[in-house]
Amino acid sequence: MKRSRLAIAVAVAILLLGSGAVQGQQTPIKIGIVYSFSGAGGTAGKEFNDIVALFQKQHGDTIAGRKVQIIERDDGGIAPDNAKRLAQELIVEQHVDLLAGLIFTPNAMAVGTVSTQAKMPTFIVNATTSGIMAKNPYMSRYSMTATQVTIPLAKYAYKSGMRNMYVIFMDYGPGIDSGTTFENTFKGEGGTIAGEIRVPVTAEDFSAYLQRVKDAKPDGVYIFLNASGSGTTFLKQAKTAGLDKAGIKIFCSGDLLTEQVLPAIGDAAIGVISTMNYSGTHNSKMNRDFVKAFEAQSGGMPPTFGGVGVYDAFQAMYKVIAAQNGQVDPDKTMALVKQLKFESPRGPIAIDPDTRDIVQNVYIRRTELKNGQLVNTEIDTYPMFKDPTEHP
């Protein structure tokens, strides 16, 4: 008798606990992701998943008692219609609370219209063209703009003694933006432009361009090329063509020299000056821990600026969800986004309340060989630099 009473008591206790757990369990907070997991962004997809896994290992997968559910959709590369359709599906069918992702500008623009109509806070992790934010009041950006990193490089080039520079850039939207920004800033500092070449997207052999640069005898050359292809080819051919022996310094955007691409370039990368919002060797405790933890997560692959953008977008989302105690309201979320200011592996970052765009240190780096490994060493910093072309 006694035993059966005990058994009933235990059973009741279990039932009560169980129902209590059911009562405490709320619907999950859903974060919709539109990102390029396949196509040109193939390796970015792996890095994205590694970053999210690492982030949730460090920060948990519940906020204010609610589980965070991440729903991923693959836009497959530059495909604005696709990205837009996926964003609509996430909002209408999956009832997501927040959207994040977006590597390519055309995709970000297309998702922007959906985000505005649905009042859906959207956290951009890459898409670096200026002007996306002004049209889309529910978007905020955690990467950079090409203009934001190009202006400091042009200023640094002049400061470091360059007076006459050649400019080579790929003949498409971002290339033209970056090339002309460099030219205008450099001329504004007092320098002159020795020449300009707009390289067709299909260019494979740069020997003729390199000879043209050598003929012009400039102090240096600024290049903006495709990070996954022509940039590497250019730097290797520049080394063989003897640009360094001719005393012509190479300046470029840091996406040509990410920690993942450097081995393909090899010695030809040594001495190149680049500009970026992140370097794997950034000297802070947070970054050292971040690099170590990420490499353990990814199986030895180092993190890049792309991964840091994803990490910081998640930092931002977790912060604004926690501040609302797990209840996500679009307008409250945006008000909180505008006050964001926190530490990233890249250094301190903040969201500009007027433009919802990122404000961060821009680092000038020199590629060096250290302990047998190619690294980007920070040699100058433009602190808390804002893209001056962005306006509310």
Added chain:
Amino acid sequence: MILGNLLYIIFSGVAYGVLLFLMSAGLAVTQGLMRFANLAHAAFAMLGGYLAVTLMNSYGWPFLLTLPIAALGTALFAGTLERLLFRRFYNVSQLYQIMLTVGIVSMSVASVTFIWGSVNQPVRMPSYLSGSIQVGNFDIDVYRLFLIVAGGLVVWALIWGIDSTSFGAKVRAAVDNRRVTSSCGINVDRLFMTAFFIGSALAGLGGALSVNLVGLSPTFALDFLAYVLIVVTLGGHGSMKGALVAALLLGVVDVAGKYYVPQTGPFIIYALTVVVLFWRPHGLFAKA
């Protein structure tokens, strides 16, 4: 100085042309034999590149030793594809052939991204093939010199093979008239298979040789597709010499255009194509 510039441009352009020739020669012959529009030929070149890079980076093979393996591996893969897939499409309209082979190009880009990732492949040349020799004002790239010499040998062997062997004679006969050739008791199907095998091996070799010069990423097949087609069209279907002249012309004009009039971008090689085709609609060396 002006003459020196011109010589340098020709040197760079010829080296580039040799690469284009290796990548297109096989297509010129098989196109002439079977009228099969094989756009996947550039994907074979890409495969050769990845084979060479993998052997070097993962297995530590010396560069020169990877070349024959890249050629052979590519030929085996392409030959299998031909037996299993392509031969079923020889008698259908070219539209279907193009759909099929463009599909294969897309699949090759996706597969290569899946296996090797989308970043440019690292490749380190042995010291005797890197660096440059200073000649006057110019840095003569040792690797380009090697390309010209090695490519020259392959070209010589090919032209000798087509002109002076019985296999070459059969190929020439079949290009001129397939029906009469096969009625003479020559097995054109087998002939084609052999030519396809050799052509794919050349593409694989060209791909392996091009990595150090132009880099290797999954879009390689698409980047070089236009060049390969221009070479075959300009040269005339079925003509090895035509492909050689067209490839060298394209290489030199491309480099010269970039040097003298860089603002025209890729326009200059397309202009060349249009002008040549106006003058010789079936290509430089096509039989009327």
